[in-house]
Amino acid sequence: MTEDNxxxxxxxxxTWSFGPSTLATIRQNTNAAGIRSIKRGWKRARIEASSANxxxxxxxxxxxxxxxxxxxxxxxxxxxxxxxxxxxxxxxxLTLVHYYILRLIDMSDVFSFPSNVKSxxxxxxxxxxxxxxxxxxxxxxxxxxxxxxxxxTENHYIPLSEFCKRVPxxxxxxxxxxxxxxxxxxRWDFDVRHPLRAAEGGIMELLTALAVTANGSSDTGLQxxxxxxxxxxxxxxxxxxxxxxxxxxxxxLVSDVYYHYTPPQVFLGALWLADKDVAEAYxxxxxxxxxxxxxxxxxxKRDKRGKxxxxxxxxxxxxxxxxxxxxxxxxxxxxxxxxxxQSCAGMMTDARAFEKTPVEExxxxxxxxxxxxxxxxxxGAGIAIGAGSSDGGPKKPPEDAGARKQVEEGIxxxxxxxxxxxxxxxxxxxxxPVKV
Amino acid sequence: MSxxxxxxxxxxxxxxAAAPPTRRTLPFGNGHTPVPASVVEIDDGGGGLSKDNSDxxxxxDPDDINTKTxxxxxxxxxxxxxxxxxxxxxxxxxxxxxxxxxxxxxxRATATDSAVPVAIKKIKVNTEFRDGxxxxxxxxxxxLRELHHPNIIALLDVFSSKNQNLxxxxxxxxxxxEMIIKDSSLTLSMADVKSWMLMSLRxxxxxxxxxxxxxxxxxxxxxLSSTGxxxxxxxxxxxxxxxPYRPMTSNVITRWYRPPxxxxxxxxxxxxxxxFSLGLVFCELMLRTPFLPGNSDLHQFELICQALGTPTExxxxxxxxxxxxxxxxxxxxxxxxxxxxxxxxxxxxxxxGESGVDLLMKMIRLDPRKRCTAREALDVPWFSxxxxxxxxxxxxxxxxxxxxxxxxxxxxxxxxxxxxSTDDASGRGKKVARKLDFGGGx
Ligand SMILES: Nc1ncnc2c1ncn2[C@@H]1O[C@H](COP(=O)(O)OP(=O)(O)OP(=O)(O)O)[C@@H](O)[C@H]1O
Ligand SMILES: [Mg+2]
Numbered sequence: 077m078t079e080d081n082x083x084x085x086x087x088x089x090x091t092w093s094f095g096p097s098t099l100a101t102i103r104q105n106t107n108a109a110g111i112r113s114i115k116r117g118w119k120r121a122r123i124e125a126s127s128a129n130x131x132x133x134x135x136x137x138x139x140x141x142x143x144x145x146x147x148x149x150x151x152x153x154x155x156x157x158x159x160x161x162x163x164x165x166x167x168x169x170l171t172l173v174h175y176y177i178l179r180l181i182d183m184s185d186v187f188s189f190p191s192n193v194k195s196x197x198x199x200x201x202x203x204x205x206x207x208x209x210x211x212x213x214x215x216x217x218x219x220x221x222x223x224x225x226x227x228x229t230e231n232h233y234i235p236l237s238e239f240c241k242r243v244p245x246x247x248x249x250x251x252x253x254x255x256x257x258x259x260x261x262x263r264w265d266f267d268v269r270h271p272l273r274a275a276e277g278g279i280m281e282l283l284t285a286l287a288v289t290a291n292g293s294s295d296t297g298l299q300x301x302x303x304x305x306x307x308x309x310x311x312x313x314x315x316x317x318x319x320x321x322x323x324x325x326x327x328x329l330v331s332d333v334y335y336h337y338t339p340p341q342v343f344l345g346a347l348w349l350a351d352k353d354v355a356e357a358y359x360x361x362x363x364x365x366x367x368x369x370x371x372x373x374x375x376x377k378r379d380k381r382g383k384x385x386x387x388x389x390x391x392x393x394x395x396x397x398x399x400x401x402x403x404x405x406x407x408x409x410x411x412x413x414x415x416x417x418q419s420c421a422g423m424m425t426d427a428r429a430f431e432k433t434p435v436e437e438x439x440x441x442x443x444x445x446x447x448x449x450x451x452x453x454x455x456g457a458g459i460a461i462g463a464g465s466s467d468g469g470p471k472k473p474p475e476d477a478g479a480r481k482q483v484e485e486g487i488x489x490x491x492x493x494x495x496x497x498x499x500x501x502x503x504x505x506x507x508x509p510v511k512v
Numbered sequence: 513m514s515x516x517x518x519x520x521x522x523x524x525x526x527x528x529a530a531a532p533p534t535r536r537t538l539p540f541g542n543g544h545t546p547v548p549a550s551v552v553e554i555d556d557g558g559g560g561l562s563k564d565n566s567d568x569x570x571x572x573d574p575d576d577i578n579t580k581t582x583x584x585x586x587x588x589x590x591x592x593x594x595x596x597x598x599x600x601x602x603x604x605x606x607x608x609x610x611x612x613x614x615x616x617x618x619x620r621a622t623a624t625d626s627a628v629p630v631a632i633k634k635i636k637v638n639t640e641f642r643d644g645x646x647x648x649x650x651x652x653x654x655x656l657r658e659l660h661h662p663n664i665i666a667l668l669d670v671f672s673s674k675n676q677n678l679x680x681x682x683x684x685x686x687x688x689x690e691m692i693i694k695d696s697s698l699t700l701s702m703a704d705v706k707s708w709m710l711m712s713l714r715x716x717x718x719x720x721x722x723x724x725x726x727x728x729x730x731x732x733x734x735x736l737s738s739t740g741x742x743x744x745x746x747x748x749x750x751x752x753x754x755x756p757y758r759p760m761t762s763n764v765i766t767r768w769y770r771p772p773x774x775x776x777x778x779x780x781x782x783x784x785x786x787x788f789s790l791g792l793v794f795c796e797l798m799l800r801t802p803f804l805p806g807n808s809d810l811h812q813f814e815l816i817c818q819a820l821g822t823p824t825e826x827x828x829x830x831x832x833x834x835x836x837x838x839x840x841x842x843x844x845x846x847x848x849x850x851x852x853x854x855x856x857x858x859x860x861x862x863x864x865g866e867s868g869v870d871l872l873m874k875m876i877r878l879d880p881r882k883r884c885t886a887r888e889a890l891d892v893p894w895f896s897x898x899x900x901x902x903x904x905x906x907x908x909x910x911x912x913x914x915x916x917x918x919x920x921x922x923x924x925x926x927x928x929x930x931x932x933s934t935d936d937a938s939g940r941g942k943k944v945a946r947k948l949d950f951g952g953g954x
Contacts, residue, residue, distance in 0.1 A: 082722060228647060231758075235643060248642070256672050260670075266650060266653060267655070267657065
């Protein structure tokens with residue numbers, strides 16, 4: 077069994093890899109499930125509201141008298157006259173998820189967590205919302221829990237009390253409250269395969285090979301690579317390396333590339349974005365017409381570098397295996413690989429748009445979501461239905477409503493973006509200065 | 513503050529304030545699913561689930577998935593298994609470890625499948641660790657979700673119980689190697705030992721291939737199925753070693769099976785730690801008693817030095833720069849033991865034969881770099897020589913329940929006699945190069 081097969085046996089490949097159309101269908105279904113739960117919540121709230129409104133002499137102290145700022149129920153509301161709220165579209169859900177992935181990145185950077193913790197946290201959030209609508213679980217309540225869980229699954233545990241100290245108003249209870257929800261929501265698949273390991277291996281290989289050519293080499297493939305990256309190939313690779321890491325720890329996490337491509341493919345996609353020439357020269361050298369080195373020593377390299385087998389997935393989500401050994405027999409892998417890499421890179425470039433989502437747009441979506449999740453505010457019922465409350469699916473019992481206060485503002489602002497974020501923070505529950 | 517979903521949280525929070533002060537105050541997850549008692553009691557027949565609205569049940573909801581998973585299983589044994597588990601009907605406990613209690617349960621029969629016995633490993637709530645899911649539980653789930661191999665225990669499901677205990681549903685396994693070793697009514701032949709070693713090494717090979725260190729190899733973590741198949745279990749200490757630059761804790765592995773580099777506080781160790789532990793299990797299978805049963809860490813280390821030799825720069829280059837390097841009786845040159853040679857091991861483990869002793873020595877070398885890998889161990893001639901490894905179904909079973917009667921001169925040998933055997937087990941048998949199937953498809 078080869079390393080490729082090892083990847084094929086991973087949960088990432090078996091349960092978290094899809095073709096683009098499958099992914100869209102899943103999101104559609106999840107969105108529909110979210111809408112159903114909102115509808116149920118409103119239905120129930122209507123019943124509550126009408127029964128609460130009938131004997132409206134003395135409000136029931138426990139819940140009906142709840143003072144709700146800005147939306148205090150007036151006895152004159154007729155719950156049946158208010159239409160169901162407009163629900164979120166799959167695209168709007170995705171916009172929110174991406175926004176919160178960016179927030180998760182900021183939050184992780186506050187702690188200076190290593191990139192595997194950061195990346196795993198982002199993948200957890202994305203996977204969670206693949207199957208759970210933001211209409212049922214608002215991501216803002218989940219991100220502290222997700223980040224804390226990721227520190228544990230990546231073997232980078234820090235005591236929860238310390239973790240909470242760094243995030244204003246965050247309490248241990250608020251973090252733990254959602255831990256099972258999140259762990260179950262990602263199907264207990266804690267092992268996430270990141271492209272960073274393949275990337276470090278690949279760059280190391282390139283730099284080593286360049287050091288060899290510096291002393292003269294007969295490898296024509298290498299020679300070609302060196303010429304393409306002239307005058308200072310080593311420098312060029314090093315520069316690309318730095319930029320590539322940036323793509324791997326941001327664009328790769330915000331986009332859907334983890335669902336569609338294998339870790340080595342994502343690595344090459346990021347390298348291509350960082351420096352087209354470096355990536356293409358590398359691919360040509362390892363998998364091209366003259367890849368003498370790739371062919372002769374491929375066995376050894378595959379063992380050493382592990383996951384450099386390339387598993388391409390076609391549009392239907394079918395997997396097609398292209399191992400270098402096959403490439404050695406048949407036509408070179410490079411052209412096909414390059415097109416896979418380019419589409420992967422394209423997906424990451426597109427992800428940049430999410431960072432530029434206008435604040436107004438986020439505000440608009442959140443407002444819609446707010447209405448969906450808080451029928452009681454708009455109907456005058458005393459029951460929080462709330463998905464709004466963090467976690468809450470509309471089935472949430474009322475006693476949970478207060479507890480959510482603790483978590484709702486657990487959002488950290490990256491220092492650099494602090495000013496920019498401040499504006500946005502207002503729409504998600506107030507801004508939080510970072511304690512350092 | 514502009515309006516947001518959060519403003520509803522300003523509702524009076526009496527209910528939350530009154531919540532019990534346990535670390536997780538709500539039923540599984542966020543508590544928005546009022547869990548009916550019949551579901552909480554996984555003992556229950558599962559009927560009586562009353563929901564006000566049937567379309568409340570939403571696959572979108574992790575809590576519902578948990579409920580569904582939980583309802584697939586129940587404690588105790590299914591009626592059809594009452595005979596087999598007669599001793600367990602009252603007390604369902606299968607075992608208890610440092611961090612978990614393991615109970616017998618079964619998967620309920622469905623329209624298509626009959627009931628299947630399972631082991632439900634309930635992670636203890638540790639009052640020391642108040643930070644949610646414990647690291648042991650996380651590690652065990654993380655690695656068992658990924659590792660699928662006939663010689664590695666299968667994790668069937670994960671759910672949380674009513675008290676927010678994490679429960680792992682594992683395939684049910686009858687016994688463990690420790691029980692077999694201690695059962696003096698059993699006779700273990702070298703073919704049996706070979707079979708258990710072969711299966712352990714296959715499981716370990718798969719772990720190491722996936723860059724996972726087990727870090728707690730010992731007889732009671734090597735479980736045996738009713739068909740005699742050995743499976744690595746208890747991944748509570750496992751970790752990935754794919755990143756060679758991350759230091760690791762040296763405080764792992766039960767003392768009697770701990771390799772010397774960990775006593776020296778090595779922070780960068782390798783799969784060789786598991787190989788060493790398994791090497792000591794190999795010894796124990798032959799001796800029927802632990803080979804190096806130290807009663808303290810210091811004593812343990814002295815036993816290692818006596819039995820295997822004193823680590824020096826000569827037999828283990830670089831050892832003196834390990835953080836905790838020391839040599840017992842350093843002042844007494846006579847007490848220094850040279851790394852033991854083949855004669856020594858042939859004396860003690862003659863029954864294994866020459867090629868068996870060769871394998872053993874490769875597994876318990878002092879210098880971890882000189883130890884063999886699981887893969888190399890699987891390739892040694894010993895496994896393809898007579899006596900051939902016993903077929904799992906024919907291996908001795910707990911309580912004397914021997915699979916099928918075996919034939920052969922080693923059948924009558926009693927426990928403890930084994931390593932004195934003069935039997936023809938010394939590797940002179942025909943060298944039949946048999947292709948070994950390591951499982952896992954490769
Ligand atoms: N799948 C199973 N089937 C039957 N019995 C089992 C199973 N898993 C565990 N046991 C029994 O329960 C005991 C404890 O299980 P396990 O070793 O997994 O728990 P632990 O708390 O990790 O123990 P340790 O103290 O070794 O760390 C085992 O020694 C075994 O006897
Ligand atoms: Mg154990």
